[in-house]
Amino acid sequence: MKKYDYSDGVLIYYLPKELDHYAAEKIKSGSEKVLDENEVDYLIFDFRKTTFMDSSGIGLVTGRYRRVHDKGGKVFVVNVSESIDKILMMSGIYRIIEKKDTKEDIIKEMIAGGYYE
Amino acid sequence: MNNTNEMSVSFSSNAQNESFARMVIAAFITGTNPTLEEVSDVKTAVSEAVTNSIIHGYRNNTGQVIVNAKVTGRKIYIEIIDYGDGITDVKKAMEPMYTTRPDEERSGMGFSFMEAFMDRIEVESEVGKGTTVKMWKEIGTAGRQFE
Numbered sequence: 506m507k508k509y510d511y512s513d514g515v516l517i518y519y520l521p522k523e524l525d526h527y528a529a530e531k532i533k534s535g536s537e538k539v540l541d542e543n544e545v546d547y548l549i550f551d552f553r554k555t556t557f558m559d560s561s562g563i564g565l566v567t568g569r570y571r572r573v574h575d576k577g578g579k580v581f582v583v584n585v586s587e588s589i590d591k592i593l594m595m596s597g598i599y600r601i602i603e604k605k606d607t608k609e610d611i612i613k614e615m616i617a618g619g620y621y622e
Numbered sequence: 623m624n625n626t627n628e629m630s631v632s633f634s635s636n637a638q639n640e641s642f643a644r645m646v647i648a649a650f651i652t653g654t655n656p657t658l659e660e661v662s663d664v665k666t667a668v669s670e671a672v673t674n675s676i677i678h679g680y681r682n683n684t685g686q687v688i689v690n691a692k693v694t695g696r697k698i699y700i701e702i703i704d705y706g707d708g709i710t711d712v713k714k715a716m717e718p719m720y721t722t723r724p725d726e727e728r729s730g731m732g733f734s735f736m737e738a739f740m741d742r743i744e745v746e747s748e749v750g751k752g753t754t755v756k757m758w759k760e761i762g763t764a765g766r767q768f769e
Binding site: 527 | 637638658662669677727734
């Protein structure tokens with residue numbers, strides 16, 4: 506199962522079913538390289554499979570946010586269920602990261618903004 | 623009739639056991655007839671406490687984490703115990719966003735989440751001896767007025 510997808514400045518992380526400390530550590534060590542080697546304008550966290558998350562997930566997202574934001578990139582979360590939304594909301598993360606229904610919504614905006622021209 | 627039910631598990635401080643602890647507690651509290659949201663709340667709180675024991679309590683070594691739980695009617699009581707390093711300043715540790723390990727991208731929200739998802743929590747800790755987190759929650763009380 507693919508953990509992330511990168512093309513044309515867009516990096517999508519497919520988050521696991523249970524995003525706890527154990528899973529967050531694995532994601533960090535496994536796919537940090539892609540952030541080192543590529544320019545990321547848009548970072549998207551896809552929660553479609555995620556049914557559980559605790560504060561370790563918040564640490565993972567904010568850590569990646571810092572890296573991408575420092576270089577002028579934008580960060581989004583998509584396919585967020587109600588229970589995950591509750592955690593994200595409580596953490597205050599929506600002050601810095603935007604939620605969209607699907608990645609297609611983000612791509613539409615990118616096209617409208619002339620990103621692929 | 624005495625309708626109290628108790629359980630206790632002990633496991634080593636490996637990160638894989640975080641999901642084990644959540645599964646055990648979710649199964650144990652089924653009898654209180656919780657909503658999915660209430661189960662999720664309790665699982666999150668337990669996950670936070672167990673993660674703390676593993677990454678902070680046993681940061682320098684491995685040891686056992688103990689989860690004790692008791693259900694009386696719809697009242698849940700949970701203890702998470704470790705015999706690790708302990709916490710120097712509990713009050714400070716419980717402040718939102720406080721973390722001793724920012725380098726590891728810890729959000730510092732563990733205790734805030736425990737407090738938000740349970741009715742009440744208490745933390746007892748002694749440096750060099752370990753930490754006990756006690757949590758209480760009554761099922762069926764939150765959000766009832768909206769039904």
